Amino acid sequence: MEVAMIGLPQSGKTTVFDAVTRGGAGPASHADGARPRLAVAKVPDDRLTRLSQIFGSKRAVPNEITYVDLPAAPGGPSIGAGVSGERLVHLQRADVLIIVVRAFENPSVPTPPGGNDPERDARTIIDELTLADLEILERRMARVEAGFKGAKTAERDALSGELKTIGAVRSDLEDGAAVREQALSAETSRMLAGFRLLTAKPVIVVANVGEEGLDRMAEMESRLEPALRVCAAHAAAMCGQLEMELAQMDPEDEAEFRASLGLREPGPNRMIALTRQALDLVTFFTANPNETRAWTAVRGTTAIQAASRIHTDIAKGFIRAETIGFEDLSRCGSVAEARKRGALRHEGRDYPVTEGDVVNILFNV
Numbered sequence: 001m002e003v004a005m006i007g008l009p010q011s012g013k014t015t016v017f018d019a020v021t022r023g024g025a026g027p028a029s030h031a032d033g034a035r036p037r038l039a040v041a042k043v044p045d046d047r048l049t050r051l052s053q054i055f056g057s058k059r060a061v062p063n064e065i066t067y068v069d070l071p072a073a074p075g076g077p078s079i080g081a082g083v084s085g086e087r088l089v090h091l092q093r094a095d096v097l098i099i100v101v102r103a104f105e106n107p108s109v110p111t112p113p114g115g116n117d118p119e120r121d122a123r124t125i126i127d128e129l130t131l132a133d134l135e136i137l138e139r140r141m142a143r144v145e146a147g148f149k150g151a152k153t154a155e156r157d158a159l160s161g162e163l164k165t166i167g168a169v170r171s172d173l174e175d176g177a178a179v180r181e182q183a184l185s186a187e188t189s190r191m192l193a194g195f196r197l198l199t200a201k202p203v204i205v206v207a208n209v210g211e212e213g214l215d216r217m218a219e220m221e222s223r224l225e226p227a228l229r230v231c232a233a234h235a236a237a238m239c240g241q242l243e244m245e246l247a248q249m250d251p252e253d254e255a256e257f258r259a260s261l262g263l264r265e266p267g268p269n270r271m272i273a274l275t276r277q278a279l280d281l282v283t284f285f286t287a288n289p290n291e292t293r294a295w296t297a298v299r300g301t302t303a304i305q306a307a308s309r310i311h312t313d314i315a316k317g318f319i320r321a322e323t324i325g326f327e328d329l330s331r332c333g334s335v336a337e338a339r340k341r342g343a344l345r346h347e348g349r350d351y352p353v354t355e356g357d358v359v360n361i362l363f364n365v
């Protein structure tokens with residue numbers, strides 16, 4: 001899973017990125033100015049520790065999220081005209097977009113004209129995503145129209161159908177409806193998936209609050225959330241600079257400092273949780289003495305689809321999935337005990353995998 005950070009220059013993208021990935025990309029250097037920086041964040045999950053204990057696993061493998069810190073667009077504050085080439089590829093490849101907006105005071109970083117205004121900045125970027133999508137759709141329409149010449153009658157019908165569909169999406173987009181909030185048929189969604197439209201992706205707006213605003217974070221969130229709901233974006237506040245510094249400490253000092261500041265859940269963990277919520281993902285586990293592993297699936301994924309994620313052979317020879325909910329297994333303390341107490345379920349290929357399932361797939365080779 002990939003998450004791209006975007007926003008106006010000096011909004012704190014790199015700071016938030018370094019906090020969320022706990023400096024995983026190494027220190028930013030001047031040479032990084034023109035290149036995207038990538039880092040992987042491990043999804044924290046206490047259940048992995050408990051499962052490793054139950055199964056005596058040699059290692060625990062968490063879920064991962066790749067974050068991308070894009071360089072500033074060449075030639076100005078907007079990403080719109082700059083959304084092309086490598087920048088566009090990264091944005092299109094992302095599963096989720098994080099828009100970082102400035103909400104910190106810092107005399108050495110020039111304040112934007114009109115002062116700090118997280119909602120205004122978020123809308124600026126959302127508008128630019130919309131513009132980029134309009135361009136993608138228009139390019140596609142031009143290509144379809146060109147295909148019309150020399151096409152047979154049957155092909156023409158398909159092409160004019162496609163033109164009509166794209167035209168409708170474009171017109172709603174022009175009226176301000178992000179593709180993710182348009183009511184689209186399954187067929188249209190399938191067609192659009194290939195275009196990798198930016199407004200089809202979940203958006204999380206992160207207000208980058210300064211230390212001086214620590215006690216106003218909750219207020220900031222409750223103001224931004226309803227304001228951005230009309231753009232179908234989620235909002236969160238985070239103290240980028242402080243979180244970045246906390247992320248560099250060793251865990252004990254970090255916890256102590258965090259408690260002394262009265263900070264709730266660690267910012268990086270919260271960002272990761274929000275990202276996963278935005279995609280409506282569930283976590284399931286496989287566990288044996290060799291390893292305990294967390295897996296990610298979109299809600300509604302069936303046992304057979306989950307099996308094919310683990311290994312194609314396992315899906316091919318699928319017999320059934322022995323499934324125990326994490327809480328049940330943790331309470332029972334072992335698979336044998338869970339089986340005895342009737343907590344182990346036998347699920348078929350169409351069973352929708354549920355949050356926390358510990359799954360053992362029985363298969364023929």
Ligand SMILES: Nc1nc2c(ncn2[C@@H]2O[C@H](COP(=O)(O)OP(=O)(O)O)[C@@H](O)[C@H]2O)c(=O)[nH]1
Nearest residue numbers: 009010011012013014015104106209210240241
């Ligand atoms: N005081 C303060 N300064 C910040 C904060 N976040 C970022 N900055 C500063 O703002 C400037 C721009 O931050 P950076 O992360 O490089 O922004 P980017 O251009 O969006 O990647 C840097 O000088 C940061 O040190 C913050 O929370 N508080």
Ligand SMILES: [Mg+2]
Nearest residue numbers: 013014071072
């Ligand atoms: Mg930067």
